[in-house]
Amino acid sequence: xxxxxxxxxxxxxxxxxxxxxxxxxxxxxxxxxxxxxxxxxxxxxxxxxxxxxxxxxxxxxxxxxxxxxxxxxxxxxxxxxxxxxxxxxxxxxxxxxxxxxxxxxxxxxxxxxxxxxxxxxxxxxxxxxxxxxxxxxxxxxxxxxxxxxxxxxxxxxxxxxxxxxxxxxxxxxxxxxxxxxxxxxxxxxxxxxxxxxxxxxxxxxxxxxxxxxxxxxxxxxxxxxxxxxxxxxxxxxxxxxxxxxxxxxxxxxxxxxxxxxxxxxxxxxxxxxxxxxxxxxxxxxxxxxxxxxxxxxxxxxxxxxxxxxxxxxxxxxxxxxxxxxxxxxxxxxxxxxxxxxxxxxxxxxxxxxxxxxxxxxxxxxxxxxxxxxxxxxxxxxxxxxxxxxxxxxxxxxxxxxxxxxxxxxx
Amino acid sequence: xxxxxxxxxxxxxxxxxxxxxxxxxxxxxxxxxxxxxxxxxxxxxxxxxxxxxxxxxxxxxxxxxxxxxxxxxxxxxxxxxxxxxxxxxxxxxxxxxxxxxxxxxxxxxxxxxxxxxxxxxxxxxxxxxxxxxxxxxxxxxxxxxxxxxxxxxxxxxxxxxxxxxxxxxxxxxxxxxxxxxxxxxxxxxxxxxxxxxxxxxxxxxxxxxxxxxxxxxxxxxxxxxxxxxxxxxxxxxxxxxxxxxxxxxxxxxxxxxxxxxxxxxxxxxxxxxxxxxxxxxxxxxxxxxxxxxxxxxxxxxxxxxxxxxxxxxxxxxxxxxxxxxxxxxxxxxxxxxxxxxxxxxxxxxxxxxxxxxxxxxxxxxxxxxxxxxxxxxxxxxxxxxxxxxxxxxxxxxxxxxxxxxxxxxx
Numbered sequence: 001x002x003x004x005x006x007x008x009x010x011x012x013x014x015x016x017x018x019x020x021x022x023x024x025x026x027x028x029x030x031x032x033x034x035x036x037x038x039x040x041x042x043x044x045x046x047x048x049x050x051x052x053x054x055x056x057x058x059x060x061x062x063x064x065x066x067x068x069x070x071x072x073x074x075x076x077x078x079x080x081x082x083x084x085x086x087x088x089x090x091x092x093x094x095x096x097x098x099x100x101x102x103x104x105x106x107x108x109x110x111x112x113x114x115x116x117x118x119x120x121x122x123x124x125x126x127x128x129x130x131x132x133x134x135x136x137x138x139x140x141x142x143x144x145x146x147x148x149x150x151x152x153x154x155x156x157x158x159x160x161x162x163x164x165x166x167x168x169x170x171x172x173x174x175x176x177x178x179x180x181x182x183x184x185x186x187x188x189x190x191x192x193x194x195x196x197x198x199x200x201x202x203x204x205x206x207x208x209x210x211x212x213x214x215x216x217x218x219x220x221x222x223x224x225x226x227x228x229x230x231x232x233x234x235x236x237x238x239x240x241x242x243x244x245x246x247x248x249x250x251x252x253x254x255x256x257x258x259x260x261x262x263x264x265x266x267x268x269x270x271x272x273x274x275x276x277x278x279x280x281x282x283x284x285x286x287x288x289x290x291x292x293x294x295x296x297x298x299x300x301x302x303x304x305x306x307x308x309x310x311x312x313x314x315x316x317x318x319x320x321x322x323x324x325x326x327x328x329x330x331x332x333x334x335x336x337x338x339x340x341x342x343x344x345x346x347x348x349x350x351x352x353x354x355x356x357x358x359x360x361x362x363x364x365x366x367x368x369x370x371x372x373x374x375x376x377x378x379x380x381x382x383x384x385x386x387x388x389x390x391x392x393x394x395x396x397x398x399x400x401x402x403x404x405x406x407x408x409x410x
Numbered sequence: 411x412x413x414x415x416x417x418x419x420x421x422x423x424x425x426x427x428x429x430x431x432x433x434x435x436x437x438x439x440x441x442x443x444x445x446x447x448x449x450x451x452x453x454x455x456x457x458x459x460x461x462x463x464x465x466x467x468x469x470x471x472x473x474x475x476x477x478x479x480x481x482x483x484x485x486x487x488x489x490x491x492x493x494x495x496x497x498x499x500x501x502x503x504x505x506x507x508x509x510x511x512x513x514x515x516x517x518x519x520x521x522x523x524x525x526x527x528x529x530x531x532x533x534x535x536x537x538x539x540x541x542x543x544x545x546x547x548x549x550x551x552x553x554x555x556x557x558x559x560x561x562x563x564x565x566x567x568x569x570x571x572x573x574x575x576x577x578x579x580x581x582x583x584x585x586x587x588x589x590x591x592x593x594x595x596x597x598x599x600x601x602x603x604x605x606x607x608x609x610x611x612x613x614x615x616x617x618x619x620x621x622x623x624x625x626x627x628x629x630x631x632x633x634x635x636x637x638x639x640x641x642x643x644x645x646x647x648x649x650x651x652x653x654x655x656x657x658x659x660x661x662x663x664x665x666x667x668x669x670x671x672x673x674x675x676x677x678x679x680x681x682x683x684x685x686x687x688x689x690x691x692x693x694x695x696x697x698x699x700x701x702x703x704x705x706x707x708x709x710x711x712x713x714x715x716x717x718x719x720x721x722x723x724x725x726x727x728x729x730x731x732x733x734x735x736x737x738x739x740x741x742x743x744x745x746x747x748x749x750x751x752x753x754x755x756x757x758x759x760x761x762x763x764x765x766x767x768x769x770x771x772x773x774x775x776x777x778x779x780x781x782x783x784x785x786x787x788x789x790x791x792x793x794x795x796x797x798x799x800x801x802x803x804x805x806x807x808x809x810x811x812x813x814x815x816x817x818x819x820x
Contacts, residue, residue: 009803010763032608033638036627053615059670087644087670088604090614104670106604106717108615164631168624168719171608172617194498194516198442198581204500205463205518207582210789214578217446221574228443234497259787260469260497260514285762285803307516309578309789314765314798317817339749352695353420355724377669379620379719388724393419393695407727 007283013294014322016280022299023327026182032167038180039223039328040162044155046173049146050380053090054109057377058141061100061122061130062091062113065138076131081124085110100130109142116141148378149173156383159331161223165382172379183225184327186320187246188215190231190256191239191267192307197231211256211305211312218316222324224252234263240270243302247274251327252301254320257293259307264291267304271295274302289315301327340369340406346398348391357385358406369406417693423704424732426690432709433737436592442577448590449633449738450572454565456583459556460790463500464519467787468551471510471532471540472501472523475548486541491534495520510540519552526551558788559583566793569741571633575792582789593635594737597656598625600641600666601649601677602717607641621666621715621722628726632734634662644673650680653712657684661737662711664730667703669717674701677714681705684712699725711737750779750816756808758801767795768816779816 008016027041056062063079071077079100085091085107093101095112103109103116118141121134149155155173156166162178170178190212198208209231216226229246232239239255247253253274257267272278275297284292288311293304301323305312340360348354357372369389374381387408391398398404418426437451466472473489481487489510495501495517503511505522513519513526528551531544559565565583566576572588580588600622608618619641626636639656642649649665657663663684667677682688685707694702698721703714711733715722750770758764767782779799784791797818801808808814 032623033626036630051617052612055617059672086615087602088613088616104672106602106617106669164624164627165719165723167627168620171623172620172719174608174611174618176609192497192516198584199586201584202462203498205496206498207461207465207516208584210578210582213442213581214574214789214792216443217574217577220446259516262469262514287759287762287764289765290762308787309575309582310767310784310787310791313575313792317798349697352697352700354697355699357720374720377718377720379624381720382624382723388727 007285007290008281009285010318013281013284013292013319017294017296017301017319017323018326020277020280020296020299021301021323021326023329027179028182029177029179031177032170032175035162035167035178035180036164037223038162038178039330040156040158040160041179041181041329043158044170044175044178046149046151046153046155047175048173049151050148050172051143051145054145055143055377056103056105056107056109056116056141057143057375058116058118059105060103060116060118060141062095062103062109063100063115063117063132063136064095064097064113065115065136065140067098068115068117068132068135071132071135073133076133079130079132081128081130114138114142143375143377147375148380157331159329161330165379169379169383181328183223184251184324185249186219186224186226186324187229187250187253188212188219188226188256189229189242189246189253191234192231192258192263193234195231210309211307214309214313215254215256215305215316218313218320219324222321223328223330224324234258234266236266236270239266240273243270243274247297247300247302250300252303252323253297254303254305256312257291257304257307268293271302271304275300284318286314286318289318292319294319339403340367342389342398342400342402342404343368343370345400346371346389346391348395348397350394350396353393354391355388356391357381358387358389359384360386360406360408369404417695417700418691419695420728423691423694423702423729427704427706427711427729427733428736430687430690430706430709431711431733431736433739437589438592439587439589441587442580442585445572445577445588445590446574447633448572448588449740450566450568450570451589451591451739453568454580454585454588456559456561456563456565457585458583459561460558460582461553461555464555465553465787466513466515466517466519466526466551467553467785468526468528469515470513470526470528470551472505472513472519473510473525473527473542473546474505474507474523475525475546475550477508478525478527478542478545481542481545483543486543489540489542491538491540524548524552553785553787557785558790567741569739571740575789579789579793591738593633594661594734595659596629596634596636596734597639597660597663598622598629598636598666599639599652599656599663601644602641602668602673603644605641620719621717624719624723625664625666625715625726628723628730629734632731633738633740634734644668644676646676646680649676650683653680653684657707657710657712660710662713662733663707664713664715666722667701667714667717678703681712681714685710694728696724696728699728702729704729749813750777752799752808752810752812752814753778753780755810756781756799756801758805758807760804760806763803764801765798766801767791768797768799769794770796770816770818779814
């Protein structure tokens with residue numbers, strides 16, 4: 001096939017490739033502690049409520065809220081202290097009218113109680129008499145059953161890349177293994193009569209293989225499993241034989257093509273022969289990286305990347321990364337950002353740095369940071385966030401519409 | 411030890427920790443293909459020139475530049491075509507005055523020649539007569555010996571985190587294994603009478619361990635080797651025994667502390683007993699995460715992270731990440747950015763996207779993007795860059811001082 005440059009844009013090139021790729025869809029189960037950055041193959045639903053029982057968020061006293069209504073410094077409520085809730089065991093006591101039971105942060109509310117009075121708002125007059133100087137509303141200082149996540153809730157959708165907080169969230173509901181997409185196997189083939197392996201001593205006019213190593217690391221970084229398939233001579237038959245062998249055991253093939261016109265033509269001819277529909281793009285309106293070849297061989301993407309190391313990396317980012325994401329079915333974004341516009345006011349207190357979980361939203365007018373206001377006891381506050389925004393030490397808050405720096409979760 | 415909150419700022423907290431940590435400094439050799447994201451333990455110097463011979467960057471003809479001076483469409487230079495340079499073998503021909511030898515991109519310049527005329531600027535009149543219609547300067551379309559990197563040049567400094575292009579660059583000079591810092595071993599200990607392992611079925615009032623899993627993944631993400639050391643009961647003797655055992659085999663210890671005041675006090679007491687100098691920080695001016703404990707036990711950092719999952723993550727990012735970077739001796743930045751101010755004009759051509767390697771520079775007035783102008787044949791163009799800036803399809807360039815979006819290399 002002669003070099004027939006029909007240069008297309010990056011977007012058009014990716015659209016053509018996407019239109020012909022089939023995704024392999026191999027799924028494997030992995031333990032959560034080995035699932036960092038893996039991509040979920042199925043929607044995951046919660047098998048249980050989290051928490052499964054009403055928990056105190058404070059050290060204090062479990063009470064009936066109504067018993068504290070109207071309480072103040074001047075006119076305290078007086079309750080009878082009936083004991084203490086243990087940690088990790090259900091309280092065997094019941095809070096009756098006018099009664100209080102000591103409770104710790106994370107403890108289970110005893111039957112009969114519906115709120116927790118912070119210890120700071122009480123005074124124990126003796127072993128059984130408690131003075132309460134501030135009223136609490138029903139539910140105050142309590143995480144109700146299922147506030148973090150409810151049984152049957154969608155935890156994470158298919159295509160979600162699992163982050164540390166997501167793994168914590170899965171542990172929290174007892175999901176200790178997850179179905180994830182198998183890593184796409186990406187075969188890497190270098191070519192060129194002048195190229196020798198990195199561990200060889202090049203003769204005069206020979207160079208060591210650089211691109212196989214760069215590409216392998218890029219494949220790994222973007223969730224694939226690279227396999228280096230050697231260096232083909234500038235010989236169509238050898239290149240075709242090696243390319244076919246490489247593609248046989250792979251979900252995608254990357255050929256680091258030679259840079260001269262003749263070897264590029266040869267690479268194109270070989271790629272065209274590997275399977276249907278063959279070459280979709282030969283030449284993209286980018287610099288450097290113009291002579292990039294994109295093809296599909298029986299559902300599997302094949303890339304002819306320019307031989308120059310800089311062009312190789314740019315073409316990889318522009319074309320191979322989206323293809324890997326498609327093979328993995330990745331839905332969540334991968335770009336790291338810091339500047340976004342705040343969607344709502346965030347109140348803070350001077351003298352401390354506040355960190356507020358943020359969900360990032362790409363709108364027509366740019367990137368917006370949407371605060372996720374949730375108790376810090378809830379792991380899914382983090383699982384639902386994309387990053388954090390900091391309110392600096394000396395500010396009383398941040399204003400809606402402000403450009404803020406978002407610390408994006410990797 | 412009673413809870414004695416002497417709340418300090420994040421910066422002060424990290425400074426105290428840094429002042430008492432010793433770095434373990436264990437070094438290991440790893441093959442470059444397993445070295446992605448590892449941190450160099452030594453300065454690395456190039457054992458050779460790259461390229462080792464003058465290479466053509468174009469398909470064309472190796473000539474003596476002087477023979478083309480004054481050549482134009484109207485008054486071409488006529489040269490005698492004497493043969494072709496092979497790829498991968500040294501040319502056995504010499505270019506004499508008035509002679510030209512066909513050469514391919516990446517080929518070695520024959521003796522006597524000092525420039526390459528692009529094929530587009532020539533016409534072969536017959537098998538031996540070449541018409542040249544554009545002059546070339548000496549060195550034009552040639553990569554001289556050592557232009558990418560010279561023998562003895564510093565390739566990467568100790569503390570550099572190895573990226574895909576760096577591994578390619580190492581392959582290019584035949585460095586196939588590198589000395590890197592061993593991954594810091596980080597022991598993780600959960601605590602709390604109410605906490606059960608994620609694979610257990612919690613009884614009433616019990617919760618599954620969330621934080622160990624989140625923390626382990628965070629440790630892994632930031633270059634450490636996590637080891638989960640179980641769940642300690644709310645019992646000082648048990649916590650101390652498990653903490654000592656965990657720390658014995660680790661470079662750092664993270665205790666996911668309980669949230670109630672009494673268990674926090676117990677955690678502080680245990681941490682204080684693990685080694686000198688003990689607790690350095692107990693309480694930081696952040697929200698959430700205030701009750702964070704930072705300590706050093708005989709050189710090894712010990713963290714008491716608040717039990718709340720959100721606080722845990724924030725305290726991890728603020729205090730554990732810098733400590734891990736210190737243990738690894740990481741020098742290069744890890745924050746992903748997109749907005750920076752361009753330091754110089756970048757010329758481009760409408761109708762194509764240009765990608766220019768960028769070095770990021772943090773100045774007093776913000777982040778600057780400094781274009782790295784280098785031939786795309788040179789791997790160290792990428793190895794010296796922090797990211798890429800895109801000149802969009804429809805622009806003729808970008809201007810110095812403009813705020814540009816930098817695609818940061820991970």
